[in-house]
Amino acid sequence: MSTSLLKKAYDSSLFKKEGTDLVNQISQYLSDTTFGKSEKVITWTTPEDEYHFWKEYISDTHTTSDFFKTVIARSIHTHHPKYIGHQVAPTVPVSALATLLSAQLNNGMAVYEMGAASTALERLIIEQFAKVIGFENGDGFLTSGGTLANLTALLAARRVMAKDDVWNEGHSSKLAIMVSEEAHYCVDRAARIMGLGSDGIIKVPVDDTYKMRTELLDSYYDSVVEKGYEVIAIVGSAPSTSTGVYDDLEEIYAFAKAKKVWFHIDAAHGGAAIFSPKYKHLLNGADKADSIIIDGHKMMGTSALATAVVFKESTASYATFEQKAQYLWEKNEDADWFNLAKRTFECTKSMMSLRFYAIINAYGVQFFDDFVTTLYDAGKEFGDLVKQQEDFEIALDPVSNIVCFRYKTSTGDINLVNQSIRKALLEDGEFYIVGTSLRGEFYLRTTFMNPFTTRTHSLRLLNLIREVAKALISVS
Numbered sequence: 001m002s003t004s005l006l007k008k009a010y011d012s013s014l015f016k017k018e019g020t021d022l023v024n025q026i027s028q029y030l031s032d033t034t035f036g037k038s039e040k041v042i043t044w045t046t047p048e049d050e051y052h053f054w055k056e057y058i059s060d061t062h063t064t065s066d067f068f069k070t071v072i073a074r075s076i077h078t079h080h081p082k083y084i085g086h087q088v089a090p091t092v093p094v095s096a097l098a099t100l101l102s103a104q105l106n107n108g109m110a111v112y113e114m115g116a117a118s119t120a121l122e123r124l125i126i127e128q129f130a131k132v133i134g135f136e137n138g139d140g141f142l143t144s145g146g147t148l149a150n151l152t153a154l155l156a157a158r159r160v161m162a163k164d165d166v167w168n169e170g171h172s173s174k175l176a177i178m179v180s181e182e183a184h185y186c187v188d189r190a191a192r193i194m195g196l197g198s199d200g201i202i203k204v205p206v207d208d209t210y211k212m213r214t215e216l217l218d219s220y221y222d223s224v225v226e227k228g229y230e231v232i233a234i235v236g237s238a239p240s241t242s243t244g245v246y247d248d249l250e251e252i253y254a255f256a257k258a259k260k261v262w263f264h265i266d267a268a269h270g271g272a273a274i275f276s277p278k279y280k281h282l283l284n285g286a287d288k289a290d291s292i293i294i295d296g297h298k299m300m301g302t303s304a305l306a307t308a309v310v311f312k313e314s315t316a317s318y319a320t321f322e323q324k325a326q327y328l329w330e331k332n333e334d335a336d337w338f339n340l341a342k343r344t345f346e347c348t349k350s351m352m353s354l355r356f357y358a359i360i361n362a363y364g365v366q367f368f369d370d371f372v373t374t375l376y377d378a379g380k381e382f383g384d385l386v387k388q389q390e391d392f393e394i395a396l397d398p399v400s401n402i403v404c405f406r407y408k409t410s411t412g413d414i415n416l417v418n419q420s421i422r423k424a425l426l427e428d429g430e431f432y433i434v435g436t437s438l439r440g441e442f443y444l445r446t447t448f449m450n451p452f453t454t455r456t457h458s459l460r461l462l463n464l465i466r467e468v469a470k471a472l473i474s475v476s
């Protein structure tokens with residue numbers, strides 16, 4: 001017999017009341033942040049202070065409304081136009097609503113009957129990606145984030161390319177992958193998870209513009225093969241995370257074809273540019289890749305996590321895993337597209353396709369073009385603005401919405417001064433920007449993620465950095 005507590009927990013009118021209150025709170029959050037009404041992007045607390053705050057908070061009882069309100073107040077506000085930090089999209093509200101629906105329906109997605117609508121929509125979104133990329137026989141699935149997506153694609157590469165059947169018999173040969181030294185760390189991590197070790201990850205240097213030096217590929221390949229390695233894949237970054245620079249995908253393809261290695265593209269950040277007539281040229285050559293991954297929660301406005309793994313050949317999308325799970329499906333050999341756990345790392349996963357389709361349903365795929373094009377334009381405009389300032393220097397001309405720059409100073413160590421600026425900005429909370437190290441030098445790093453960030457915000461950021469720098473220098 002169900003208890004009164006259970007009845008209360010599942011009460012639909014309580015849900016309506018608390019849900020309406022939450023929607024009102026989120027609506028207020030959106031109106032406070034989106035056009036910059038609220039003063040701060042982040043209210044900084046140290047990790048210890050935050051832990052103690054919540055420890056005390058949970059020792060008392062609070063309404064659901066108060067709990068949600070407190071979480072909003074104590075979280076970073078990605079919808080604020082002064083949020084120009086890490087590559088996480090300010091979720092399009094309709095995508096957040098789809099995520100709420102997914103969370104409440106909790107369809108498990110491992111097999112068709114555990115998510116009929118979302119499974120069919122997942123196939124449709126992958127078909128949409130395959131079409132714009134230019135894969136005639138493309139196929140794939142959605143998975144939980146770019147990190148897992150890269151690992152999944154590289155496991156497929158190993159399954160298809162390696163002479164050994166590593167999946168069933170373990171390693172006997174030495175395998176390697178090639179990647180730019182500027183690639184996201186998750187590619188290195190994927191290779192290590194696959195047992196390639198540090199010697200199996202061949203990091204190719206970048207040129208002055210931070211692109212992989214493709215003229216070095218042959219010599220790097222020869223020397224690794226001489227050491228007894230079998231190169232299974234090369235990974236292009238589209239773009240790499242620190243600088244936002246796209247590798248030359250056509251050149252990488254030419255190498256991959258000549259050496260018969262798998263060509264994978266990590267387009268977690270910039271794959272969405274394929275929807276932008278203005279910027280899709282950055283992805284020239286993507287149609288020749290064997291696999292490509294694109295994050296929805298970066299440059300497509302979906303809530304996290306939602307990543308597409310798209311393969312040029314449908315059969316390859318089934319290559320990664322081969323396991324029997326009698327309780328889920330009877331025969332592993334069947335390439336049944338609708339039993340998604342055969343192809344994804346996850347067994348249970350969320351109904352990610354809803355996050356994309358809620359946007360497409362409401363605004364069409366045109367939304368993705370508007371989003372990416374606006375943000376890439378903003379990055380370039382900010383780059384031009386920085387170059388006009390005598391007391392700032394830019395690390396490189398931006399090609400996307402990622403801009404690395406720093407305050408110039410003749411007083412003190414330029415790296416330490418800029419590190420202190422970044423820390424002071426974080427603690428101040430008016431803006432959120434991050435930092436990165438390029439060739440051993442520290443730079444401030446902005447990623448324009450909010451389509452409502454304007455030149456006025458950018459000018460204010462530069463002035464704030466000046467004020468902070470002067471204050472720092474005067475006390476040192």
Ligand SMILES: Cc1ncc(COP(=O)(O)O)c(C=O)c1O
Binds near residue numbers: 184
């Ligand atoms: C190029 C690139 N690849 C992969 C990732 C990891 O993606 P996720 O955070 O979705 O796991 C990132 C994250 O910033 C990235 O920039």
